Amino acid sequence: MGRAALRIIDPCAPRAYADPDSLHRLGGTEATVLRIARVLTDEYEVSVEQSARDTTEAVGDVRFAPMRLGRTYGGTILVINSWKAALICRRHNPQARILVWQHVEPGQNLRALAGVMAAAQIGIVAVSETFAAQLRRFAGAAKLPVFAIANPIADDLHPDATPRDRDLLFFASAPHKGLDQVLAAFATLRATVPALRLEVADPGYLDWDCGAMPEGVTVLGTLPHAAVIARMRQALCVFYPQTSFAETFGLVIAEANAVGCPVLVHRGLGANDEVASDASQCIDATDPQMIAARIAAWRQSPPAITGNPRFRQSAVVQDWRHFLGAARRVRRSARSKGVSHVA
CATH class of the missing domain: 3.40.50.2000 (Glycogen Phosphorylase B;)
Structure with a gap:
């Protein structure tokens, strides 16, 4: 069986990025997208589409391309921060699993879209449990599916002997x-x-x-x-x-x-x-x-601080693998029962 498709769509970054050197003067969202995209290529055919990109290139096993919201995709579509872009994707992809990967607080103007998102079976992946709970409150009565997967930090970040x-x-x-x-x-x-x-x-x-x-x-x-x-x-x-x-x-x-x-x-x-x-x-x-x-x-007396292991990239990647793998199983089951779209 071939690798499933994972399309990450970024309508928000001010300029194109494809490797760590291109992240200069960008933020943690773009760094997180690169980290997750690169490590999921063993299981998924990963592409990253960006609104600020004019050309297509491959960096490692990840394909970077201009954003085309009207394109028909297979597999899973992850849209960075944009509920409206996710709804456009849904119109062209009735059977895809579509999620908004939410890194920033949604504007109040989006509150009215929560019910529309739920009806379109578009889920939200929040970057912390705290934020996920906030998004559920934001959605109110709308049964908007909200999940939480933390942003990753590098596995090799540990205290060393540097004097404070x-x-x-x-x-x-x-x-x-x-x-x-x-x-x-x-x-x-x-x-x-x-x-x-x-x-x-x-x-x-x-x-x-x-x-x-x-x-x-x-x-x-x-x-x-x-x-x-x-x-x-x-x-x-x-x-x-x-x-x-x-x-x-x-x-x-x-x-x-x-x-x-x-x-x-x-x-x-x-x-x-x-x-x-x-x-x-x-x-x-x-x-x-x-x-x-x-x-x-x-x-x-400087405190003895250690990082939380659940934020390590190796742990976060396992969370993504479990989450996306479960999504594939649900999607296959839904298709066998004739369901038109699956969050």
């Missing part, structure tokens, strides 16, 4: 993810601990005016992924005490923890509590005294 700089804090997210709050919290903290420094790295996919930087802040710009990991190994913590942006997963949190770096995050916000591997990392980020106390404790 007790005075170095690190921020490694896009500036719209609460950087203004982070900077204000750092300025308040540094007023009592003048030795502290904050380094700010930016993935670079958004232009954002952050204004003047407080004293003690160094803007590093866009770093290669290996350099970000190296900073995480060196820093006392990833400093992320903001309340305005809810991570649907939080790749930075998972990767930092995997190399032994704690992350200071707001308790109860997005997937923070699910992804942070130790509850001591989740605090009330609106309380400057709590921030100061946690940083003081970590400066005195």
Whole structure:
């Protein structure tokens, strides 16, 4: 029996990508797509279609091509973040299994589509259990099937012997993810601990005016992924005490923890509590005294942090294999019973 077809459709990325070098100034969604696409080629004929792509190329066993929503496919179709694109795919593929791989919070304008999606038997794959629960609430009475599969981090991310700089804090997210709050919290903290420094790295996919930087802040710009990991190994913590942006997963949190770096995050916000591997990392980020106390404790004795093994790529790939394999079995059974489409 030949490999089943898996089509990943990305209507959202601002430019084409096909290998790690092409991810510069893109985000975690695109990195995750590449990781999953590459490791599923043993079982699936994988293609990745992108709206920003003009040419077709093969990188390893993955085919990258321009997006054509009106095309008829076999197998499973995974659409990145776009409910409307998934519905277009359904019109042309009545028997395919179609899923939206949801990495970002849906806009309120999509709430009315939840029932349409359910009627079209299009499911959602959320990137965390927390986000999956949120999407079920968002869909309301619509019986929209929602599943959860975590974003993967590399299997080879582990703590090493790099000494930690007790005075170095690190921020490694896009500036719209609460950087203004982070900077204000750092300025308040540094007023009592003048030795502290904050380094700010930016993935670079958004232009954002952050204004003047407080004293003690160094803007590093866009770093290669290996350099970000190296900073995480060196820093006392990833400093992320903001309340305005809810991570649907939080790749930075998972990767930092995997190399032994704690992350200071707001308790109860997005997937923070699910992804942070130790509850001591989740605090009330609106309380400057709590921030100061946690940083003081970590400066005195850095916590022993290890990553959550269920976010390792090897574990996440097994989740995808099980999920997609079960889908193939359900689809074959549905076809034998004359069902027209299967979520």
